Amino acid sequence: MLLQRFGQTTRPFHRIKPTPQTSIRHRSYLAPPFLLDTYTPRYQLLTSVEAAKKRSQAYAHLRKCNLCPRLCGVNRFERRGTCLIGQDVTVNTIAPHFGEEPSIQGWNGSGSVFFSGCNLRCVFCQNHDIAHQKNGFDLTPEELAEWFIKLQDVGSVHNINLVTPEHVVPQVVLSILHAKELGLRLPIIYNTSSFDSLASIELLDGLVDIYLPDFKVWNPETSKRLLKADDYATVAMESIKAMHAQVGDLCFTPDGLAQRGVLLRHLVMPGHEEEGKHIVRWLAENVSKDLFVHIMEQYHPRAHVGKPRRSTTGRAQDIADGIIKPGARPAGPDAEKKVRYADINRPVDLKEVASVRQAAESAGLWRFVDASEHGGFNL
Incomplete structure (x- = not known):
């Protein structure tokens, strides 16, 4: 017998009492209850009344922007707030993307929309040329919806992936509702x-199928220094639970493609693995031990990290040899003192990543994004 839940069909799940010969948990993340026979996107299940209510709320938030934790309160039809974006969205790239987790990108790619602007100012931002400045082309919510349809019908992508959308939620809501009318599936x-x-x-409830949050750091001192938001961890905990x-928890259709749930990322930072351990323990104790987690090792110095310190005149000074690690040759001790954020001016050590992973497993987490054991495509 099949069960109806969240607009899709799921297989019934019978828990087996463990014996010395059986494992408490399945090794496969495609095992029930995380296996869906079919799936209908949540926005397809909205009534016309619910859709109209969300449109009205989105326009109200644009007139007095209070959705982001920055609480700028500006009328975005007239001016911009911290994020640099007004009533329309600024998009840098729209294309099938193959740099996501295998269950997200599949074989045709994830239909990714990289928004310009951000409500954080991470000093190590890997996309700082997009996030820290208004860099791209402007689209109305209706034009953005038309791009969703192009990604679906021409690109044959598996999903619509809204990258760094925290500051454009009202426009995202309007675009999804319009795309539904245009035939988005x-x-x-x-x-x-x-x-x-x-x-x-709350405004996104009923519109989003997969949440892909990144829990960055734990300590307020760290987030204030590196993200320019001392309340980051408090906000992240509340939003991830919501x-x-x-x-x-993340669920898949039999082809291995994620369809609904949360996939949480944590980018391990050099010298901050203890904060990563706090994060994974909190996730296991307060969200779910079945949470799908990607412990990432991709950190490398970007944006402001490793750049020359500014002088008292406000102009950047040249470093003696002109090269700061991880460049062609290591910088000397004196030069290292002259660069910004020297403590994270190195790649993350794999031992640091392994330490966070071990803490996650010890806390009871077991569903991880791992490389395929057979060395092939991990679906």
Whole structure:
């Protein structure tokens, strides 16, 4: 017998009492209850009344922007706030993307929309040329919806992946509702830094199928220094719990493609693995031990990290040899003192990554994004 739940069909799940010969948990993340026979995107299940209510709320938030934790309160039809974006969205890239997790990108790619601007100012931002400045082309919500349809019909992508959308939630809501009318049938992914307000997540309820949050750091001192937001961890904890309450743990169709749920990322930072351990323990104790987690090792110095310190006149000074690690040759001790954020001016050590992974396993987490054991495509 099949069960109806969240607009899709799921297989019934019977828990087996463990014996000395059986494992408590399945090794496969495609095992029930995480296996879906079919799936209907959540926005397809909205009534016309519910859709109209969300449109009205989105326009109201644009007139007095209070969805982001920055609480700028500006009328975005007239001026911009911290994020640099007004009533329309600024998009840098729209294309099938093959740099996501295998269950997200599949074989045709994830239909990714890289928004310009951000409500954080991470000093190590890997996309700082997009996030720290208004860099791209402007689209109305209706024009953005038309691009969703192009990604679906021409690109044959598996989903619509909204990358760094925290500051354009009202426009995202309007675009999804319009795309529904145009014939969109793909799951929606909300790919976020987790610096989202609860009001923002509530507005997205019923529209987003997969939440892809990144829980960056734990200590307020670290987030104030590196993200320019001392309340980051508090906000992230609230928003991630709200995301999970909406869509639950990550579920897949039999082809191995994620369709609904939360996939949480943590980028391990050099010298900050203890904060990563706090994060994974909190996730296991307060969200779900069945949470799908990607412990990432991709950190490398970008943006402001390793750049020359500014002088008292406000102009950057040249470093003696002109090269700062991880460049062609290591910088000397004196030069290292002259660069910004020297403590994270190195790649992350794999031992640091392994330490966070071990803490996650010890806390009871077991569903991880891992390389395929057979060395092939991991689906």
